[in-house]
Amino acid sequence: MPLTADVKSELAAVRDARPTARVAELTALLRFSGGLHSIAGRVAVEAEVESEPLARRVARDLMEIYGVRPELHRVQASGGRAGGHFAVRVIEGGETLARQTGLLDQRRRPVRGLPNKLTTGARPDLAAVWRGAFLAAGSLSEPGRSAALEIACPSGEAAMALVGAAHRLGIAAKAREVRGVPRVVVRDGEAIRLALSAMGAARTAASWEELRQRREVRAGVNRLVNFDDANLRRSAQAAVAACARVERALEILADDVPDHLKQAGELRLAHRDASLDELGHHADPPLTKDAVAGRIRRLLAMADKKAAVDGIPDTESAVPVGFED
Secondary structure (H helix, E strand, O other): OHHHHHHHHHHHOOOOOOHHHHHHHHHHHHHHOEEEEEEOOEEEEEEEEOOHHHHHHHHHHHHHHHOOOOEEEEEOOOOOOOOOEEEEEEOOOHHHHHHHHOOEOOOOOEOOOOOHHHHOOOHHHHHHHHHHHHHHHEEEOOOOOOOOEEEEOOOHHHHHHHHHHHHHOOOOOEEEEEOOEEEEEEOOHHHHHHHHHHHOOHHHHHHHHHHHHHHHHHHHHHHHHHHHHHHHHHHHHHHHHHHHHHHHHHHHHHHHOOHHHHHHHHHHHHOOOOOHHHHHHHOOOOOOHHHHHHHHHHHHHHHHHHHHHHOOOOHHHHOOOOOOO
């Protein structure tokens, strides 16, 4: 996804100098991109990421923060994965690193969610958690009905921890399971913009918001056009039905129609597409639209009453099929 690549490229360039934020980002990235493995009976910490620059950055952070020297490996593309990935692996000192990052608890048990100190930290630390998680397993779709910012999670507990961090940042996020994979999803357009900005992808957030607004304006214009088309169609159908009924009324009443009602009926037939207000201006002397509407209504009622007495089809019978109210 081009948008996803844009976000990750921008986030990879973010360098928060605060030690707690650096730890939060690195820990989240490790947790969401692989986590713990057992290699030759030893605990290994591994992160599998999508680009070599990000892999080198993770390796550098591990050396600078924890003093370990990781191995870098290229992982060949497989089944549903496009392109090669890069693995950053720490075997020597892996268990110590796992304890330091909170991926292992004091009893050497894997932490299924995120270390509590990360999800209860300060706002910059919470933003760093989201940044690390997105760099590891995030995606962003284009604005529209199915727009979403998603992060695939290694466990339901990790998803709930990420949702909690989002809520503390003021971002509306939900945990859900898609094809057996826990995910954290942000769907509201404004919430997506806030999430991007909080993580540090301000440029992509602005571009995404601009694209979203353009699409909303275009959709609004399309709705108005369709609305106007529907109104015009209904107006045309109503005019056809009204003229058909007036013609039938004048036919039923023949010479018995009062002059003022006959004048209103003939005005309707002479100006078939005109509004009631316009018909009133054509009358001599001019009439209000309410007066025109009242006279046409009485004309139709008088004709329908006579049709019922005479046992003949009324004015409604003259309306073409499909033009009924």
